[in-house]
Amino acid sequence: xxxxxxxxxxxRVKSLEEMDAQERAFQERIDAGIKIEPKDWMPEGYxxxxxxxxxxxxxxxxxxxxPEGNWITSAPTLDRxxxxxxxxxxxxxxxxxxxxxxxxxxxxxxxxxxDLLSGKAKYSSIFNYPTLTWADIGAIGWLVDGAAIMxxxxxxRCSFGPYSRAMIRVCKEESFHQRQGYDIMMKLxxxxxEQKEMAQDALNRWWWPSLMMFGPSDNDSVHSAQSMxxxxxxDSNDELRQKFxxxxxxxxxxxGLKPPDPDIKWxxxxxxxxxxxxxxxxxxxxxxxxxxCNKERLAARNKAWDDGAWFRDGLMAYAATRxxxxxxxx
Amino acid sequence: xxxxxxxxxxxEFSLRMGDNCLILGQQVAAWCGxxxxxxxxxxxxxxxxxxxxQTKFWLGLAAELEGEGRSxxxxxxxxxxxxxxxxxxxxxxxxxxxQTLMRQFLFDAWHYLVLTALLSSTEKRIAEIAExxxxxxxxxxxxxxxxxxxxxxxxxxxxARMQTALDDLWRFTGELMTPDSVDEALAEIGVAPDLGRIxxxxxxxxxxxxxxxxxxxxxxxxxxxxxxAGLHSEAFGHLLADMQFLQRAYPxxxx
Numbered sequence: 184x185x186x187x188x189x190x191x192x193x194x195r196v197k198s199l200e201e202m203d204a205q206e207r208a209f210q211e212r213i214d215a216g217i218k219i220e221p222k223d224w225m226p227e228g229y230x231x232x233x234x235x236x237x238x239x240x241x242x243x244x245x246x247x248x249x250p251e252g253n254w255i256t257s258a259p260t261l262d263r264x265x266x267x268x269x270x271x272x273x274x275x276x277x278x279x280x281x282x283x284x285x286x287x288x289x290x291x292x293x294x295x296x297x298d299l300l301s302g303k304a305k306y307s308s309i310f311n312y313p314t315l316t317w318a319d320i321g322a323i324g325w326l327v328d329g330a331a332i333m334x335x336x337x338x339x340r341c342s343f344g345p346y347s348r349a350m351i352r353v354c355k356e357e358s359f360h361q362r363q364g365y366d367i368m369m370k371l372x373x374x375x376x377e378q379k380e381m382a383q384d385a386l387n388r389w390w391w392p393s394l395m396m397f398g399p400s401d402n403d404s405v406h407s408a409q410s411m412x413x414x415x416x417x418d419s420n421d422e423l424r425q426k427f428x429x430x431x432x433x434x435x436x437x438x439g440l441k442p443p444d445p446d447i448k449w450x451x452x453x454x455x456x457x458x459x460x461x462x463x464x465x466x467x468x469x470x471x472x473x474x475x476c477n478k479e480r481l482a483a484r485n486k487a488w489d490d491g492a493w494f495r496d497g498l499m500a501y502a503a504t505r506x507x508x509x510x511x512x513x
Numbered sequence: 514x515x516x517x518x519x520x521x522x523x524x525e526f527s528l529r530m531g532d533n534c535l536i537l538g539q540q541v542a543a544w545c546g547x548x549x550x551x552x553x554x555x556x557x558x559x560x561x562x563x564x565x566x567q568t569k570f571w572l573g574l575a576a577e578l579e580g581e582g583r584s585x586x587x588x589x590x591x592x593x594x595x596x597x598x599x600x601x602x603x604x605x606x607x608x609x610x611x612q613t614l615m616r617q618f619l620f621d622a623w624h625y626l627v628l629t630a631l632l633s634s635t636e637k638r639i640a641e642i643a644e645x646x647x648x649x650x651x652x653x654x655x656x657x658x659x660x661x662x663x664x665x666x667x668x669x670x671x672x673a674r675m676q677t678a679l680d681d682l683w684r685f686t687g688e689l690m691t692p693d694s695v696d697e698a699l700a701e702i703g704v705a706p707d708l709g710r711i712x713x714x715x716x717x718x719x720x721x722x723x724x725x726x727x728x729x730x731x732x733x734x735x736x737x738x739x740x741x742a743g744l745h746s747e748a749f750g751h752l753l754a755d756m757q758f759l760q761r762a763y764p765x766x767x768x
Contacts (some may be wrong), residue, residue, distance in 0.1 A: 281553075
């Protein structure tokens with residue numbers, strides 16, 4: 184649902200005085216809040232950072248279909264089934280227009296797909312966790328989409344026009360997703376003892392991975408400064424994580440559930456919740472491929488792509504013969 | 514005909530329509546995230562959504578006509594194999610994408626014609642459902658016909674795969690157009706169309722599309738029967754086990 188590990192150029196941010204005229208004009212446009220459009224001049228670093236971020240975001244939507252798709256055939260009612268299909272379909276749609284936004288920067292969808300399938304490109308690690316019970320569908324909507332919205336709302340103001348506009352549309356749908364997730368959780372928490380246990384168990388498993396969605400702690404996140412200067416990124420990882428915790432803890436209270444963190448405590452002085460430290464070892468392990476489902480997710484995407492080759496080739500062959508026939512007829 | 518007898522027939526008919534939509538929708542939805550190209554993920558999800566939406570109408574009406582306090586969900590999630598009334602065609606496994614598309618096409622052609630005829634059903638509630646559904650199914654048929662033509666007349670491999678799919682599935686089409694006593698009684702009172710007439714129109718459309726797709730209709734296949742009487746394939750129980758798991762594992766819970 185977003186890109187959690189974007190490396191930008193890594194270089195120190197240049198001051199306006201250090202820039203040449205073209206770069207300075209570019210930075211001044213950004214500072215004035217004017218959107219950058221695909222045909223405008225832009226520094227290579229800006230282009231590369233955006234391609235990486237938007238394509239990671241798109242890949243996350245695509246891989247994100249898998250954990251929830253796992254429950255479509257077993258959704259408990261006709262309404263729940265329809266809602267879940269619609270949600271997974273939205274994700275495919277987000278992937279599609281994010282790929283289109285990235286294409287405006289001069290990279291093809293085929294290339295991006297190749298990078299995803301080879302394991303070269305990253306996607307959000309949250310999707311490397313398995314969905315074990317129906318409550319996981321609720322928890323994903325509530326927590327994962329909740330965290331995604333937190334990340335994406337600022338991206339609506341991103342300096343790159345196509346990405347910003349895509350985010351405006353995506354955010355509308357994501358907030359519907361979050362509500363449907365919370366609605367599933369409410370039903371479970373109002374239900375039988377077993378259903379409530381299922382809900383608590385899902386919260387236990389999805390809580391920390393959701394906090395990890397905001398990326399490494401600011402102390403370890405060295406690449407943010409340039410992205411912030413370019414208005415690709417607007418808030419720091421830790422600021423967003425704090426916001427998420429502050430929003431989510433009362434929602435858990437309302438459900439009668441407890442996040443699995445004994446250190447959660449309201450801090451009157453800060454006007455925010457204190458909370459425990461994320462297991463960063465786990466975070467980096469899963470990013471690097473050591474999560475419970477990394478292998479399965481990539482295998483599923485590769486299988487879909489490989490099994491579908493004859494279908495894509497068949498359509499291309501038809502289009503080619505039809506064009507040839509047309510030419511022959513003329 | 515007494516009202517109770519007519520209601521009973523209309524209920525049976527709604528079950529058949531609803532079960533066809535439910536089982537096909539269930540299977541198509543399983544493609545989400547696994548289709549050959551992103552646009553197909555989106556298109557298949559659309560089709561599945563339409564079919565599940567139509568299921569709610571048909572099974573809702575069946576439950577209402579039955580009058581025993583059951584809901585559409587009860588009918589979908591708490592009946593066993595022998596009580597399902599869908600045709601054998603829709604329960605055939607997804608197979609490769611060609612099998613899925615061919616199954617869709619053969620069904621869409623039938624579905625579209627039946628719904629169009631149902632617009633003038635003497636049972637108002639059935640005509641109303643048909644009116645909503647036919648708009649969606651018109652598009653399903655357009656899409657599946659178009660893809661069958663493109664893939665049949667595409668590459669050597671896509672042609673071969675579509676031909677295999679047609680060979681495998683053809684034997685399940687006859688059932689949809691072979692009337693049993695319920696179909697005959699329904700046609701007589703104008704609730705549902707005469708299936709003989711549907712068969713003619715179906716054959717016309719299907720033959721035209723398959724010809725353009727350069728595909729050959731298999732000769733002399735024995736047309737399998739049984740779905741309407743609850744005689745399904747071995748895989749069907751497994752499909753239900755997957756679909757009904759939560760309702761069965763947690764009886765009485767609401768979701």
